[in-house]
Amino acid sequence: MDYENLEKRISALEAELKLLKSQLNLGVPIDREPAPPPSKSFFKFKTSWKIPDWEMLLGGNLLGKTGFLAIILGFIWFIKLAIDNEWINESTRIFIGILSGFFFSSLSLYFSKKDMKIIPPAMFGTGFAILFLSILLDFKLYGLFSLTETFLYLTILSLILTLFSYVSGNEVLYGFGLLGTILSPVLMSTGENSYKFFFLYLTVFNILFLLINIKFNWKFAPWLFLLVNSTSFYGWSSKLYSSSFPIPFIYLIILEFIFLYREFKIIPGDSYKLSERLYFILSLIFVSFGIFALTEHFYPSFNAHIFLIQALILLFAISKYQTNSTGEVSHHSKSIINILIALSFLMVSLQIYFDGKLLSLGFVLIGLAVSFLGTRDERKFLSLFGVLYWIFAIMHLYFRNFNEQTNGYFLFNTRFLIFLFTGLVLFLVYKESQKTAHQFDKRFYLFSSISVVILGNFADIRYFVDDRYYRNLGYSYVLVFYALAFFIPGFLYSSLPLRKAGMLISILLISKLYLYDIWNMSLSVRIIALFSLGTGLVLTSIFFQKFKNKITGGSMIPFIFFFLGGYLISNSSLSAESFQKNSYHFYREILSEKPISEGYGILPLDREIQSRSGFYDIRIIKSGKQIPYIRRNKISAIGKSGESKVQILFNDSTEEKSIFLLKLPNLPEDSIYNQLYISNSDNFEASINYKSGDSTENLIHFNSASVFKYYDNQIQNGIKLSPKDMFVRLEITPPGDYNxxxxxxxxxxxxxxxxxxxxxxxxxxxxxxxxxSTIIYVPNESNQPFSKIKFEFQEKSFSRSAIIYEWIHDGKEFNVKQTLSLTHKSDEYELNYPIKSSWKLEINNSDNQPLNLKKLTLIHPEEEIIFYISPNDINEGESMHLYYGNKYASIPVYDFNFSRESNSVPMQIFKLGDEIQNPDFSYSITEPPVSSWIIRGFFYLGLILLLFPSYRIWSRYK
Incomplete structure (x- = not known):
């Protein structure tokens, strides 16, 4: 069909050329229409954007990039699934991630050699994104790389992407590089507010952006640049209280200079795109409010001056725009103002006299009139105003009618009819706008008409389908129905508008799958769905690019069903990894003097084990399997137990209660008070309020209890006492003869x-x-827990407030653990909860000189292990062993429940044999530290091998 149309067009051009030649030879005058005079408009902004082929933009570009995003998400969840189920060890997971990243990057170079222009940059960026995530996950989850080393690797990846974006002039590569640049310091943050380095780092890359932007005036990169800078600054702004003024202020000033330089030196002087004006205004707003936040905190009296300066800058920008304009305001501006006033009066009157569906209908009819006026008028402003008005009318239709209850049947009710009528009106405007309107206006009216009808279907499904799962399925069916309703005839009859509509609805359906449906699937199904959808979208994008001019219904429709059906694959079973004893340096046999039986066992840990092992690397092994356990502090009972008499110091009774003041006997050393027993000659029931203390003037501990004595020897007459309080005052209600x-x-x-x-x-x-403040960093590589700290300072008299921060392995950051009051009167401090990792102490010096630490002592609790012995673990001739000495071991996660009731059950006592060096210990290429160096080497080698061919290909990619 395309070749026949081309031949007809060529024949028509040849006939027209022959006619022109004959007229010239005969001297026949050729009528020429006079060129229309240049139109003058008060509004010089461009309201139509130069948009490339929609089919290539959506099918060849957006679908492919969405597919790569799905692959990245699938990779992240695959790593999580591998971690949860222990399929492979930590090093192998990272190795697979790095290998996948280099594979995607290399595959992109292959596609670029095939003269594809859209897919290769996105695929190359996806490969580097997988490399980025692999290195980051290595640090966050496993700690094979240090903080500095990880940050260096992430920065190198971002710089390489930025370099290739510069030599190729490709905006997609720069977008990946810019995101990596900003995310590196944010994701690597340890919560210490290293803002000086952060803003210096951002400033360097912002200047790099300016240098690149001088050569390439990209469309979307500046918006991404503004977004990441604004989110970075305002995300940090909560740390203002612990920062200084100059560094962030200089950062904002340099950033404003970049915005101004781009506006006046890079953007062409005759460019009046609305997007450029909006970008400049938003950038000034961001910088202005950023400087306002700084001055509000540090110098609040200068806020007015800051806004005055920013206002002068904005006035200067407006003056620049007016200087470059014609400076004339034609009579058209008056008519535009009159139209706006008239429409305002009409809308106000409609708002007063109508409500509900009639009001929406009135707004739709006004929109019809405005759009017809705009399509038949030469003034671009009316066309733009018509689009803006329809946005308002559609929003009013949605918010006033979508949630409204109505009578009738599905698709046969007044609510759906008003949506359907609005869609038909918009389609009528679209047909009329095909004659004179701009491409943007035509596309807006076409897609708006489709969207409004789909919204009407959604509204009916919302109120006629009660079950939320079936309702969600109904939304998907509506999108699938309309996508196929436009796709199939679009490909069969080679109708570009129908294919565009089908493509847009397909994107909505895919977005729904990504943003809602996938999150309600199981993890394994989610991974399979993302990989299958991503692969289908990428293949579809490649199909669009390679066979752009050969698209037919038979060739395209299978691809549509391919990526719409990928998420229906079912789940599969998984297996776990066994214990690797060759990774542990030492082991000791677990011994018992009695035969092992089912139940709980208790195993004390000696100091040698606690010094040679960390908090996470102890494993109890029997028959090659791990036995779950918990660790707890070892408690010893000291002192004596017994009973004694009580001395009554005071006794009085009123009509309401009896009052007693008691002195308790002196205790044996290291013993504590337990219970006081009350009796009466008769059966009784009483409520007691009592308080105790170390003297009669210092009764500070309050409590209450109920006691009774019933028939059949039902008795409860003991009350709990404070461990060391010798004096007790009791008020017993009702009064009586109590002993x-x-x-x-x-x-x-x-x-x-x-x-x-x-x-x-x-x-x-x-x-x-x-x-x-003074910050003291204390490493704890073995992760030994401690519960008390003892400080010794050189100063003889001081009083300081301090905060203890603990390093959290999962989040890779310091979190507040406890606040302390350091004084010369006390040198030992007990923690609310033990610290099991590295930590830091921040001492607030206020106006004093810093303290000088002379000695630091950590007090560790001795520990014991509680484990459960099941019937399957009781095998004669097979002993249990305790393995330890592997600092790369991860935190064990066991399904082990040990309650207070379990603690009351008699437990078997075990002890440890002599320490034995593990003869099976060996360094494995899949285990740290060897695996970490292999990963480093593979990462370096992959980058070196990839750099040269990538540079050659991207330097020719224009």
Missing amino acids: FDRITYMESRMPEEFKTEINPDDLDIKNNPDTN
Whole structure:
């Protein structure tokens, strides 16, 4: 069909050329229409954008990039699934990620050699995104790379993408590089507010953006640049209280210079695109409010001056626009103003006299009139105003009618009819606009007419389908129906508008799958759906690019069904990884003096194990399988238990209650009070309010209890006492003849502890001038838990507030653990919860000189392990072993529940044998530290091998 049309067109041109030649030879005058005079308009903004072929933009470009996004998300969830199910070890997961990244990047170079212009940059960026995520996950989850090393790798990847975007002039590559550049310091943040480095880093890359933008005036990169800078600054602004003014202020000033330089030096002087004006205004707003936030915190009296300066800058920009314009305001501006006033009066009157559907109908009819006027008038402003008005009318239709209850049947009710009528009116405007309107207006009216009808279907499904799952399925069916209704005839009859409509609806359907449906699937189904959808979208995009002029219904429709059906694949079963004993340096046999039986076992850990192992690398192994366990502090009972008499110091009764003041007996050393027992000659029931203390003037501990004695020897007459309070005052209601028979005392339970001393010379101690504080970093590579800290400073008299931060392995950042009040009167501090990793102490010096740490002592609790022995674990001749000494081991996650009721059950006591060096220990290429160096080498080698061919191909990619 295309070749026949081309031949007809060539024949017509040849006939016209022959006619012109004959007229010239005969001297026949050729009528020429006078050129229309240039139109003058008060509004010089361009309201129509030069948009490339929609079919290539959507089918060949957007679908492909959406597919790559799906592949990236699928890769992330695949790594999570591998972690959850322990398919492969940590090093292999990272290796697979790096291999996948280099594969996608290399495949993109192959497609670029096939003269494809859209898919290769997105595929190359996807490969680098997978490399980026692999390196980041290595640091966040496994810690094979250090913080500095990881940041260096991420920065190198971002710089390479930026370099290739410069040599190729490709905006997609720059977008990937810019996102990587900004995300690197944000994702690597440890919560320490390193804002000086952060803003210096951003400033360098912002200047790099300016240099690239001088050569390439891209459309979307500036918006991404504005977005990442604004989100970065306002995301950091919550840390203003612990920062200084100059660094962020200089960053904002340089950023404003970049915006101004781009506006006046890079953007052509005759460019009056609305998008450029909007971008410049938003950039000034961002910088202005950023400077306002700084001055509001540091120098609030200068806020007015800041806004005055920004206003002068904006006036200067407006003056520049007016200087470049004709400076004339034609009579058309008056008519435009009159039209606006008339429409305003009409809309106000409609708002007063009509409501609901009639009001929406009135707005639709006004839109019809405005659009017809705009399509038949030469003034671009009316056309633009018609589009803006229809946006308002559609929003009013949606918000006033979508949620409204109505009578009738599905698709046969007044609500759907008003949506259908609006869609028909918009389609009528579209047909009329084909004569004179701009391409943007025509596309807007066409797609708006389709969208309004689909919204009407959605509204009916919302109120006629109660089950939310079937309702969601109904939304999908509507989109599939309309997509096929436009796609199939569009390809069969080679109708470009129908194919465009089908493409747009397909994008909506895919977006729904990504943004809602996929998140409600199981993890494995989600991964399969993302990979299959992503692959289908990428193949469809390649199909569009390679066979753009050969698209037929038979060749395209299978691709449509391919990527719409990928998410229906079912789930599969998974298996777990076994224990790798060759990764542990030591093991000890777990011994028992009695035969092992089913139940709980308790195993004390000695100090040698606690010093050689970390908090996460202990494993109990029997028959090659791990036995779940929990760790807890070892508690020892000291002192004596027994009972004694009570001395009554005071006794009085009123009509409402009896009052007693008691003195408890002296306790044996290390013992504590337990219970006081009350009796009466008769059966009784009483409520007691009592308080206790170390003296009669210091009764500070309050409590209450109920006691009784019923028939059949039902008795509860003991009340709990404070461990060390010798004096007790009781108010018993009702009054009576009460006796205090005895008091019991018991052993005190104290945690067993040991100490380690740290030399301050081995610590990293810094002073922060912004907050006038001293920060002491204390490493804890073995992750030994400690519950108390003892400080010794050189100063003899001081009082400071301090905050303890603990390093969180999962989030790779410091979190607040506890606040302290450091004074010369106390040197030992007990923590609310033990610290199990590296930590830092921030001491607020206020106006004082920094303290000088002389000695630091950590007090560790001795620990024991509680584990459960199942019937399957009881095998004669097979002993249990405790493996330890692997600092790369991950945190064990066991389904093990040990409650207070379990603690009351008698437990078997175990002990440890002698320490034995594991003869099976060996360094594996799939385990750290060897695997981390292999990953580094593969990463370096892959980059080196990829750089030269990539540079050659991207330098020719124009």
